Amino acid sequence: MARRGTPISIGDYWQLRAPERRLLLWALLIALLGYLMLLGAGPKDGLDVQFVALVPFLIYLGTFVSAHLLLVLARFRGDQLLLPLTALLSAIGLIAQARTGLFAAAALDPAKLIPLPLGVALMLIFAIAGRGGRYRLATRVTWLWAGVSLLLLALVLATGQRYRGAVYGFGFITPTELLKLTLVLFTAAFVDQHLKRLSRWRSLLPPLRSLWPLLLVWMLVLAMLLVQRDLGLVLILGVMLLAVLAAGTRHPGYLAYGLVLGGAAGAALISLFTHGQRRVEVWLNPFSDPTGAGWQVLQGLSGMYAGGLWGEGFSQARPRYTPIAESDLIYAVWAEELGFAGSVLLVMLFALLLIRLLTLAARARTPFGLMAATGVAAVLSVQTLLNIGGVTKALPLTGITLPLISHGGSSLLTVFASLGLVLAISDGEPVKSRRKSMVKPDKGEATIEKRERSARQAKTGKAA
Amino acid sequence: MELLNALFRSPPWEAVRLGLHLAFGLALLFWLWQALQLRFVVPLKHLARPRAWLLPVVGLLGLSLVAILGYQATWQLGGTARPQFIAFMQSHDRRQFNPAHWIQRGRILDQRGQVLAESRNRDGAAERVYPYGSVFAHAIGYADPRFGLSGVEAMANPALNGSTLDSLGDWGELGRQLLTQSKRPRGQDLVTTLDxxxxxxxxxxxxxxxxxxxxxxxxxxxxxxxxxxxxxxxxxxxxxxxxxxxxxxxxxxxxxxxxxxxxxxxxxxxxxxxxxxxxxxxxxxxxxxxxxxxxxxxxxxxxxxxxxxxxxxxxxxxxxxxxxxxxxxxxxxxxxxxxxxxxxxxxxxxxxxxxxxxxxxxxxxxxxxxxxxxxxxxxxxxxxxxxxxxxxxxxxxxxxxxxxxxxxxxxxxxxxxxxxxxxxxxxxxxxxxxxxxxxxxxxxxxxxxxxxxxxxxxxxxxxxxxxxxxxxxxxxxxxxxxxxxxxxxxxxxxxxxxxxxxxxxxxxxxxxxxxxxxxxxxxxxxxxxxx
Incomplete structure (x- = not known):
């Protein structure tokens, strides 16, 4: 294991982030490979590949290369795996979305190209602004996050429109996606402020006197979400709340109470809401109404069955027969084109991302960092499980996007911002202590030597 | 761009494409391997030691993902064992390459070996033929992509589709079809009691x-x-x-x-x-x-x-x-x-x-x-x-x-x-x-x-x-x-x-x-x- 000296100059950081660079370059190469094969199907159908077809890929390339450079320039010390992992998953998202005809040459419109660079920019802003412990400034405005969350929900309720049984925001963007970040921040900040009192239970009774403001906000949020019939989001946020409380207070009572209450509420909801009931029925037996309610999931499964073990290959299958392929069912498109083997690879990438997020959460230096990162990890884990499980019929279909892969601006931006937050947390201790160690004089020589050794080890590590 | 188009149009592109797919998969695997190695290179020394709950939570997450993949395999790889699913695809799936359309259903025979129903290839697609016409219309029924299944065709659908895995040989055949992406699955012949x-x-x-x-x-x-x-x-x-x-x-x-x-x-x-x-x-x-x-x-x-x-x-x-x-x-x-x-x-x-x-x-x-x-x-x-x-x-x-x-x-x-x-x-x-x-x-x-x-x-x-x-x-x-x-x-x-x-x-x-x-x-x- 390499003991690293303290990096000083930009050059040191260039060296420090070499592993990230290497992984990122590999990821970009893989993306290029995939994109090339995607384009390769065009001429077969008698269509020449136009230069515009390359534009989305070039934007993608530029975005992630500059992201890495910016992290180096900002002397960022945080995690080196998240950026390349994000790049790879985004590449898969780009390819899958291109397959669903999102970037058809005629429809090359900025609104469809902008979410990716915008999201990465947001991630960098969060990461760089919050590095060195400054992310904890978020705890100073606890009630701002609650206010924003409630306001968002109220706005959507007031102006939203109903589509496919749920309420969507103006113009089909879903502002409620943002809740996944603002509520994480609110909950983590609130628990951080009342950590001691919240950890002190009177035998089996939770400390309700300190808990009630949190519960009140959450009641309001969940109530408004239920009015919008967004059961999937309720589930994601509910699990997140429990995870944050349990990880922060280390009291198992929250998990126990939460699971019991959540289970009871879930059962009650399903028996009360025809919307949810229908989904459960369709989930249990899609063949009872194959051309109606069961159509989506069955078409997705048909595509996957057609793909078999190896898939038809990039651009060889016909994912357009899958309904809502570009967002909710994009996993089915991937599984159709690259087969079961391809979906195993994709799931492994997701597993790596989620495990990394959990690791960073579990190793955070401050309770707030711990809770915020746990919240983000919980949201993304539940979202991934619900989406993949829904498409494969292992779980009921909940109309939830697949993080980083599905098309959907607000979803993408929220995910990137959340990842930025975790990156900031992974940067660790405040800058002050860093300065202290830098001032120490005769460490320079040794530092360089150690740095070289670490670089060598990095190389051998790679070779192995 | 022209170079690219020329490449895509050239005859060897098909072979190159297959190779690229292989390279894509291997590169992804290699990348995952590398990412795991990164743990040792960048040990995140400036962060705290991991909390004790990390391992069980990661285990739970991993198990859930594996369970979902396993369930997915029962549809994606073992779909033939779900007759309703095959019937759905045969009547509602428009993907030409879907193997469900190409299944050579087994023959249906009477007790003396007379063929009551068999699948023939016509224009590349499997076509069901009933030599006795309307004589067995109700007993044998029909297997039609548009109208579904009835009679013996419905009753013995899994066997006719070749998806009853009774012996090791059946499993081997399924494995071979999956690995080679075979588009010509063959079902089992079936003998009825009819005369x-x-x-x-x-x-x-x-x-x-x-x-x-x-x-x-x-x-x-x-x-x-x-x-x-x-x-x-x-x-x-x-x-x-x-x-x-x-x-x-x-x-x-x-x-x-x-x-x-x-x-x-x-x-x-x-x-x-x-x-x-x-x-x-x-x-x-x-x-x-x-x-x-x-x-x-x-x-x-x-x-x-x-x-x-x-x-x-x-x-x-x-x-x-x-x-x-x-x-x-x-x-x-x-x-x-x-x-x-x-x-x-x-x-x-x-x-x-x-x-x-x-x-x-x-x-x-x-x-x-x-x-x-x-x-x-x-x-x-x-x-x-x-x-x-x-x-x-x-x-x-x-x-x-x-x-x-x-x-x-x-x-x-x-x-x-x-x-x-x-x-x-x-x-x-x-x-x-x-x-x-x-x-x-x-x-x-x-x-x-x-x-x-x-x-x-x-x-x-x-x-x-x-x-x-x-x-x-x-x-x-x-x-x-x-x-x-x-x-x-x-x-x-x-x-x-x-x-x-x-x-x-x-x-x-x-x-x-x-x-x-x-x-x-x-x-x-x-x-x-x-x-």
């Missing part, structure tokens, strides 16, 4: 019979329930299914399987069940049968014997059957006798008989994993306690009672099999199952003698043939739609029955002159073939 020659003869006989050429024949083995003939006329051509067929506009209702689903008034053949009830309840007496008939109340028209009407038509006088015992009454098919017998037995006895004989039920054939074919038992609407006339009518198979030909064959088979009804079977390699005991062995033995008498000395004497030893009951069922339905139900040879049958000819007239000869001809043909 093509007898079925064809039955269909021809019904179609050319007196009446309107509609009806049904069921022929089965009493000992094991094997169905040799299940004919319903008119049929339809499963080689050329038309949407109009399914709209049900045709008054001849060719889609209806008359054998198993057609509910007809049974008329006199129902007296067999009444006789069984009387024997079970210990009736050994005689009843007087006045020529003028029998009624429960002067308000209702008396129930009379058909000889009364015949005599009336020809202007003769008829003295009536007089005092009869059960055997003679059954042989002569006396309405007056059975109407009295039914009222004598009472409502509760008939209800009990109905329960024992599985009235108002849907009886499943011995089936496969994907469901089965059903036959409807006799339907008996509940008769109010006050309504004794309804009871008298039901006792002679009119009024509130209807039945299907297949059910009557099942009853005949039960009598032939010492009172035990075997569950009907269509697939040769299924195990015989007992459906239930309809009557005691003693009752069955007595009934066999009585039904033999009905052919030697009774209404069926016109078909008595040396060597066949037919036993059976004729039926002439009045119905509001027109001429009476012609029935003949029985078994042969009476002393050691090998075959049980039911023949129904819609609006054929007398059972003794229309349905009975068809049964005799079939039994002759069966005897020729050694059944």
């Amino acid at each position: 093509a020659g007898l079925q064809q003869a039955a269909v021809e006989q019904i179609a050319s019979a007196k009446g309107i050429g509609r009806g049904a024949v069921v022929l089965m083995r009493p000992a094991d329930g094997a169905v040799l003939v299940m004919a319903s006329v008119p049929g339809f051509d499963p080689n050329q299914l038309q949407p109009t067929l399914f709209r049900g506009a045709d008054p001849a209702t060719p889609l209806l399987n008359r054998a198993t689903q057609g509910q007809y008034p049974p008329g006199s053949v129902f007296k067999v069940i009444l006789a069984a009830q009387a024997l079970e309840n210990g009736f050994r007496g005689r009843l007087d049968n006045p020529a003028n008939g029998y009624t429960t109340s002067s308000r209702y028209r008396p129930i009379r014997d058909h000889e009364y009407y015949e005599a009336q038509r020809s202007g003769r006088a008829w003295a009536g059957h007089g005092v009869l015992d059960l055997t003679t009454a059954l042989a002569k098919s006396s309405n007056v006798f059975f109407a009295q017998l039914g009222v004598l037995g009472g409502h509760r006895a008939l209800t009990k008989t109905g329960e024992r004989f599985l009235f108002n039920r849907s009886i499943a054939f011995v089936g496969g994993p994907s469901g089965t074919v059903h036959l409807q038992a006799a339907q008996l609407e509940p008769i109010p306690e006050r309504d004794r006339y309804g009871l008298a009518q039901a006792a002679i198979g009119q009024g509130r009672v209807t039945t299907t030909p297949a059910y009557m064959a099942l009853v005949a088979a039960a009598i032939a099999n010492d009172g035990v009804a075997m569950r009907p079977r269509l697939l040769r390699d299924t195990k015989p199952e007992v459906l239930g005991r309809f009557m005691s062995a003693d009752t069955a033995r007595r009934l066999r003698v009585m039904l033999r008498r009905a052919v030697t000395d009774g209404t069926g004497r016109g078909i008595e043939t040396a060597g066949l030893e037919i036993a059976g009951k004729t039926g002439t069922a009045e119905n509001p739609q027109g001429a009476s339905h012609s029935w003949f139900v029985g078994f042969a040879p009476a002393s050691a029955p090998r075959l049980a049958f039911a023949v129904l000819v819609e609006h054929g007239g007398y059972g003794s002159t229309v349905a009975a000869p068809i049964a005799r001809d079939l039994l002759l043909k069966a005897a020729e073939q050694g059944f």
Whole structure:
């Protein structure tokens, strides 16, 4: 294991982030490979590949290369795996979305190209602004996050429109996606402020006197979400709340109470809401109404069955027969084109991302960092499980996007911002202590030597 | 760009593409490996030690993902084991490359190896061919991408699709098809209990019979329930299914399987069940049968014997059957006798008989994993306690009672099999199952003698043939739609029955002159073939 000296100059950081660079370059190469094969199907159908077809890929390339450079320039010390992992998953998202005809040459419109660079920019802003412990400034405005969350929900309720049984925001963007970040921040900040009192239970009774403001906000949020019939989001946020409380207070009572209450509420909801009931029925037996309610999931499964073990290959299958392929069912498109083997690879990438997020959460230096990162990890884990499980019929279909892969601006931006937050947390201790160690004089020589050794080890590590 | 286009158009691109796919997959794997290595290179020393909950949480997450992938595999790789899923794709999936469209379904054979259905390749797609056309339309059914599955095609769908994994070899074949992405899955051949020659003869006989050429024949083995003939006329051509067929506009209702689903008034053949009830309840007496008939109340028209009407038509006088015992009454098919017998037995006895004989039920054939074919038992609407006339009518198979030909064959088979009804079977390699005991062995033995008498000395004497030893009951069922339905139900040879049958000819007239000869001809043909 390499003991690293303290990096000083930009050059040191260039060296420090070499592993990230290497992984990122590999990821970009893989993306290029995939994109090339995607384009390769065009001429077969008698269509020449136009230069515009390359534009989305070039934007993608530029975005992630500059992201890495910016992290180096900002002397960022945080995690080196998240950026390349994000790049790879985004590449898969780009390819899958291109397959669903999102970037058809005629429809090359900025609104469809902008979410990716915008999201990465947001991630960098969060990461760089919050590095060195400054992310904890978020705890100073606890009630701002609650206010924003409630306001968002109220706005959507007031102006939203109903589509496919749920309420969507103006113009089909879903502002409620943002809740996944603002509520994480609110909950983590609130628990951080009342950590001691919240950890002190009177035998089996939770400390309700300190808990009630949190519960009140959450009641309001969940109530408004239920009015919008967004059961999937309720589930994601509910699990997140429990995870944050349990990880922060280390009291198992929250998990126990939460699971019991959540289970009871879930059962009650399903028996009360025809919307949810229908989904459960369709989930249990899609063949009872194959051309109606069961159509989506069955078409997705048909595509996957057609793909078999190896898939038809990039651009060889016909994912357009899958309904809502570009967002909710994009996993089915991937599984159709690259087969079961391809979906195993994709799931492994997701597993790596989620495990990394959990690791960073579990190793955070401050309770707030711990809770915020746990919240983000919980949201993304539940979202991934619900989406993949829904498409494969292992779980009921909940109309939830697949993080980083599905098309959907607000979803993408929220995910990137959340990842930025975790990156900031992974940067660790405040800058002050860093300065202290830098001032120490005769460490320079040794530092360089150690740095070289670490670089060598990095190389051998790679070779192995 | 031009370079790129030239590359994509060049002949080796296809090969290059395959190579690139391989490279893509390997690169991803390599990347994952590298990312795992990164743990050691960048140890995140500036962060705290991981909390204790990390490992269990990561384990839980990993397990969930593996579980989901495993479940996904049961659809993506093992989809053929889900017949409903295959049927859905065959009718609703527009992807040309979907293997579900290319499955070479196994052949369906009759018990002698005649092909009843097979898949042929035409223009690259698998096409289902039924060499016998409409003859087996109901028994074998159809497998059509637009209209779905029916009959044996539906019942044995997994095996026909090649998705029953019974042996290691089956698993190996599935693995090979998955690995090579085979687009030509092959199913298993299936042997039925049906006999093509007898079925064809039955269909021809019904179609050319007196009446309107509609009806049904069921022929089965009493000992094991094997169905040799299940004919319903008119049929339809499963080689050329038309949407109009399914709209049900045709008054001849060719889609209806008359054998198993057609509910007809049974008329006199129902007296067999009444006789069984009387024997079970210990009736050994005689009843007087006045020529003028029998009624429960002067308000209702008396129930009379058909000889009364015949005599009336020809202007003769008829003295009536007089005092009869059960055997003679059954042989002569006396309405007056059975109407009295039914009222004598009472409502509760008939209800009990109905329960024992599985009235108002849907009886499943011995089936496969994907469901089965059903036959409807006799339907008996509940008769109010006050309504004794309804009871008298039901006792002679009119009024509130209807039945299907297949059910009557099942009853005949039960009598032939010492009172035990075997569950009907269509697939040769299924195990015989007992459906239930309809009557005691003693009752069955007595009934066999009585039904033999009905052919030697009774209404069926016109078909008595040396060597066949037919036993059976004729039926002439009045119905509001027109001429009476012609029935003949029985078994042969009476002393050691090998075959049980039911023949129904819609609006054929007398059972003794229309349905009975068809049964005799079939039994002759069966005897020729050694059944």
